[in-house]
Amino acid sequence: MPNASSLPPGFPTVGIVGAGQLARMTAPAAAALGVRLRVLAGSRDESAAQVVPDAVIGAADDLDALRRLAEGCDVVTFEHEHVRPEHLEALLAEGVVVRPGPQALLHAQDKAVMRARLTEAGLPCPRWAVVSSADEVAGFADGTWPVVLKAARGGYDGRGVWVVGSAAEAEPVLAELASRGVACLAEEKVEFVRELSAQVARSPHGQAVAYPVVQTLQLGGICREVVAPAPGLVDDEAVAAQDVALRIAGLLDVVGMMAVELFETADGRVLVNELAMRPHNSGHWTIEGAVTSQFEQHLRAVLDLPLGSPAALAPLAVMANVLGGDHPDMYAPYRHVFARDPGLRAHMYGKQVRPGRKIGHVTVVGDGPLEPLLDRARHAAGYFMGEILE
């Protein structure tokens, strides 16, 4: 570790709870700004801890570990939501600057709290209810199945979401959540035409910027592809989606990046699906595709620096996730994919391959038309995953 007294003065230290790929991709932004980064990692082998010298080893649900992370940091922020609100309140009481604050973050942690707050504020949500019995699920369905059940807390990447076709199918879900002490939400299964993501950043003093609205393709609850901007989205629709995200950011006093995952319905409306108060998979395209990446923007927001331009650098960007498949070696494919496509941008997260695990992503940026860009991104991702052999 460097000796702090020999480093240039003025530059702050940002502590990130978590050391996955989102923290890893924040490291380049911090290095460019000269901002010092510290991560809270479960081990030295974690994705971000491989590339950040200042890694505090500990668990995100351990108040003592959070205190060790916060010690000497100018601000503590997050790359995931799996942290206890009471621990963050304890840090606040001890004078730690936590951004986003626990009152905001709660809405990304607890879907029941989020739904209640957004509904109260008139923001567009699917029909929803908190349910605790199969009878209540049946009452919510009112004869229209399937119904979506969600764990109010703790889900991610498709975990904690079930689509049930009857009250009987709801039983084991309700039993499992009850056994874990987690509330259950029932939501109408929205007949969406596609999924969108509206990312915004907001500063402590209220400056906010909105990124171009993107289209996301989710399979099995995992983001697979992002197209920026969302094709064919007319200006009014894009502005409406950005407006929803900006209103939520203001309503909840969000600080940092926030992604609002949206359903677009056949009649052109948007409904809020999920919130994430951190950099998000739907914003990875911004590394190469936007003036200011979501990772730098998050740092600027939590540091209360003026926000950077969220404008796109090119008419189109396509991002495709690389999930773990059969092959453990994700380096060898570079020889093929880079030779085939000199414009391909690749990101590998330093994670061991496990089936279905997000281990990297690729991005292509260009003028369009869209189809060749999609083909390039899909080919590269497919080749990494072993689904495409040449």
Added chain:
Amino acid sequence: MPNASSLPPGFPTVGIVGAGQLARMTAPAAAALGVRLRVLAGSRDESAAQVVPDAVIGAADDLDALRRLAEGCDVVTFEHEHVRPEHLEALLAEGVVVRPGPQALLHAQDKAVMRARLTEAGLPCPRWAVVSSADEVAGFADGTWPVVLKAARGGYDGRGVWVVGSAAEAEPVLAELASRGVACLAEEKVEFVRELSAQVARSPHGQAVAYPVVQTLQLGGICREVVAPAPGLVDDEAVAAQDVALRIAGLLDVVGMMAVELFETADGRVLVNELAMRPHNSGHWTIEGAVTSQFEQHLRAVLDLPLGSPAALAPLAVMANVLGGDHPDMYAPYRHVFARDPGLRAHMYGKQVRPGRKIGHVTVVGDGPLEPLLDRARHAAGYFMGEILE
């Protein structure tokens, strides 16, 4: 340090001799590729050692330190030339992969060797001679003063270069170099209209790419501004400059990035001024301005991966260096420069401010015209340096 056995297989480790800003700016490229980086740093406080967990502490002119760097690395490369050729030959003999190799690197280390080789190959150089006495300088001048004297080895950022107006003025330079055992070159003082830089990358198997030729502004031997591409350079001239750089890369069996600094004369010819076999200040614009940054390209070349596209992402990019001035705090200026210009890209190197020291740079990328981009970059750099107050 992560436990190597728990990291994903296949990804190589690259060792960099040096831990200044060039190594620091290589770290993001390595993190994106999943390539592991190790740097040889004089101390933990050095620019790159602040952001690379795997820093070997030692001196670049210490063979033992070089061996510790090389241990476990798949390839060893450089961010500066201040390393002894005999040490590199020793590493080679021990089986270390060194790229560029010592025989290539020698031409970036010794200007007399470089001049002789390029002249022999018919590549365009200023008139030159090795000189060892004031009489020889006078003979070289043949009545036309001033003459440029250069230390054959060890110079950088304007050090090791003198412009002398008479044989008498040459005396102390010759005496100093003789006392250090360094040969002295005399060169005609080229009446250039501007300076250019042609950057190329080359792989061990001979693949090569050429970046757009840029215009550089040097003051006191220090790069201050880069405009990419060089304004008004007609295609033939750009191709001629790229051709010179590609021929040199092939001739010298360069591996990695190489910058060829050129003088452009009034009649549209280019003459080779200096070579650098590593990422170079004239290529910082590529971080935001090109599909593949010079830092990623250097890694891809030394790893013998297929090279990335060197194409520009926008019609124009302007980079301005930030040099140390009176103010030690380079973070506070962000509040002003970012608020004034949301499109500004800033890079701070984690270096203490010292007068005239390169401590950061800014880049703006856009469609043109050039003048507003120049104004933006100059304003931001000037504000950091305390030369512009609002």
